[in-house]
Structures are given as structure tokens and as C-alpha cells.
Amino acid sequence: MSDGGQVKKGGASREEAEEQVEATTKTTEDSKELLDDVDELLDEIDDVLEENAEEFVKNYVQKGGQ
């Protein structure tokens, strides 16, 4: 990310710069939360997924329907 460059660009006032830094930090936190969330979801899939996937998938045979 080019945060540093953005902060300095155009001689922004100190306040603006602080705001931007804050915003950037927030975005990083958001994406971390998002990643944690995905991790939790994938943990959950590992928990509920049929244990012997290979055998289950092999045995999953349906009769043709409409």
C-alpha cells in the first residue's frame, strides 16, 4: 500500500494527514477481520465436512431423474 505517499502528497494539513492515516489503519483492521472471518468459516467447514470425503463422494451415485 502507498499510504505514506498519499499522506504527504499535496502538502496536506496535519489534521488531514492524521485522518488519512486513521482511515488506512481502519482498512487494514477491516481486512484482518475479514481474513479472520474467512479462517473461522473454513475451520467450521473442516468441522462439519463428511470425514471420509473420498469414499463418500465415490459412493454418491444417484438414479437419473427428470
Place this chain on the structure above:
Amino acid sequence: MAIPKYVGTETEFGIQVVGPTDVNPVLASSLVVGAYRSATDDVRWDHTDEHPLRDARGYAEPDAHEPPSDDELGLANTVLTNGARFYVDHAHPEYSSPECSNARDAVIWDKAGERILEDAAARAAVTLPAGSRVLIHKNNTDGKGAAYGYHENYLVPRGIPFPRLVRELTPFFVTRLLYVGAGRVGNEFALDDVPFQLSQRADFFEVEVGLETTLKRPIINTRDEPHADPERYRRLHVINGDANLCEVATFLKVGTTMLVLDMIEDDALPPPPVLREPVADFHRVSHDLTCRVALRTDDGDTVTPLAVQWHYLEAAKRYCKDRDLDPVTADVLSRWEAVLTTAEEDPRRLAGTVDWATKLELLEGYRDRHGLAWGDAKLAMVDLQYHDVRRDKGLYNRLVARGKVDRLVAESEVQAAITSPPEDTRAYFRGTCLAKFRSHIVAAGWDSLIFDTGRDALQRVPMMDPGRGTKAHVGDLLDRVTTPAELLDALTG
């Protein structure tokens, strides 16, 4: 002004018994349906007005592949108080929803079917040896060459010439996979470059138009069995769609089709592009995750699936512009536009809205974490378990619990629809009579109920108009009468 497009959906669920004994799928399906039915329930299905081999093109074609009807085989059948039929068809438990007047209700009663199957499978498992599980999947293929159906049924006026329906609907059906596709790992053609595709079912379609449903599946099915006054109506039997878990996908699948049918009826649809190879295009659209594959048209040009969908959406917006729009149709239009707009930017951002993108995101995450190749059985397992109807084990349902999927209706509405019929179609009469007088009903069908009131002859009540028999028509009467004889006297008197 277009007539109301009453709609009902049919789902053949995948079924698998896991446990100490082998149970064949016909028996397993019968156990599931039987487990949901009370022991004293012997309401039969009334086949009097059923003619599945009658062809919309005006002739009857013998179909060697249609097996005998379930009743002939003595298979389980029940008609529910919500107006649905729950029975065994082609070695699958099938839930045929009650007739609905709009796309939102279609979502509610379609979703109620998932809950009914979840409950019925749990009850059936108890009747099997200890350690047995009955798993139900709302999917359309086993990934090994078998496909099973999800059908939509729309009431359309007989006055619309069938060839026109074929011409104006085919490009729409071929391209609506963008939101109708339920996602599938693999393909039927051993193509290495298609590890994942939009649709569960598209690869199984082989012809443009036809009567069959189990082999040589056609994009446009010609079954002409209206379950209504055949002079005035036909029932458009749409067999090319996937079964959806995502409510928005079901909503759009049904809602956009109703709108397109309205436009065709009212001559408000500008001619859509004519696809040169609709069947091959159906596969192409399904195999292309960008939604931008070039489809050849008969004027020598090409068109993308997205462009075809914009053609229909723009026409629908013009068609609806000066109308007093009901909220459901307005919601269909805005969600349709939102989906196409997102697909223009990046179709994968439809994750959480439509099934194929939701499933793909899940698969990609799982693949990355475990470093799996596309051919890995674990990914096929994730694909399969996405469709498991159990709310604690089905991966779609886990995503819902985590708030990762847009819901469109309240769970309380779905719960109510497990036992209650829609109030503004004839399903209200069917369902309410079954709730009130089940032991006096000998048989039920889409367009009739047969009562045994204790008199000499059985009495058949025809229900040839899907828009009659609503709560507004018969609610007071059904509240008032205490016996079926009183009801029939009032109806015939």
C-alpha cells in the same frame, strides 16, 4: 394486459443412505415420504386430468423412457396442508410446491420444501438400523452422469403461439444461468479447462425443443398438461433451471421469467438476438465464469450472455415504466439490475447473492487453505455438502448462519409455509380442506379434490382455475362449515 402467471416449482432431491445396510433409493425415498405422512393418511393423487405425454406442438409422442406412474408402483405419495405434493418420483423424493401468485411466495414455499425434507429425512433415519443416516441434497447431479430435475411451471394463455414462446424464451433461458446456476465442480465432457461451471444441469441438455424430460433433455419442454382449463391456458413446464439454495437466485429465476412471459403476452418484447447454436451456447455460458463468452447469432454477429440479459432487463424496465408496480415486481427489477451490474464489474462478486458464486468463493478459500488441486475429492465433497438441506451440516446453511448470504424472506414465513398454503391461489382451498377434512378426502390433484362425505357417490370438486379457491373466495365458507357434506352442499347449492 397480461394474466397473472401463477407459478409452482418442483424439486427432485438427491438422496443417500449412509449406514450399516444398503437401502435402494426408491425404498429410501418412500421411507422419507412415508415418515412425513401420518399413519392414517391415505389421500391418493387424482390423475384424472393428467396427460404428461401431450405435446404443446399439437401431437402425442410415445415416450419409452417415462416409467409407470408412482401410484401404479404403489409408491409413497402425500398431499400437504400447505398445498404441496410430496411423493416419490424417479427414485427421488420430490416436493412440488403449491401454486403461488408471485416470486416472493415462490421463494417461501420452495424454501419450506427444504425444511420438510430435512424433517422427513430425520424421521426416516429413525426407522432404519441404528447408525443409519438419510442425507438429502437439493442439487441436480451426482457428478457421475446422472441428473435430476428442478422444474418451474407457469400458467400462460393458450393464445400465445408456442413457436413464439420458443423463439423469445430460448436466448433468455440460455443466459439466465448467470443467476440461476447453482455451481458445479467438473463437467460432463471431460474438459480439463472447465474445473468449475455455473450450472449443475446445463451439460445434460441435448436438444432445443422436445417432450422428453429424462433423456435428450430440451431447453424448451413441450409437455402440454395445463392442470387448468385447457381451452384457455397452457402450463409452461420449464426444465432447464437449477435447484437453488440462495433465495435471491430462486426469486430472480421465477420473477424474471414471469416478467418475460408477461412481455411476450403483451407484445412488449423487442426481438431478442437469435442464437445460432442454443444447446452448445447453453454449455458455453455455463462453462464461462466471466459471463462474457461470445455467442454467435444468426446475423453473423456475436453477443455476450450479459448483453442478452440486458436486452431483456431493458425491455422489462420500459414495460413496467408506466405501470402501477406491485412491490414484488419492483424488487425483481431492481435485484435483476443489481446482479447484471455486479456481473459487469466482476461476476465473482455475486458471492452471497447467487449460488454458483457463493459456492465458488467457498471452494477457492478451501482450496487455498489446503493446497488442493481441482480434482481433489474434498472439493467434490464441499460441492455436494453445499446442497445438504440440514441446517447444522449443509454448507449453504452454515453460510446463512454466519450472515454470509442475502436472505429475502423471514424464517418465520418459511416455518409457517411448512403447514399453511398461499392464501391467494387455489392451493388455499386444497390445503385448508386437507387440514380440516383429510379423513374425508379420497384423492387430491392440482385441479381437483375428491370427497367421501358418507353419501352413496364420491364427489369430485374441480378446481380448473388456479386463481380461484383463494381465501378471499372461500375463506369464510371454510371457516363456517363443520362437515365436508356442508361444504359440498354450499359449493354445489
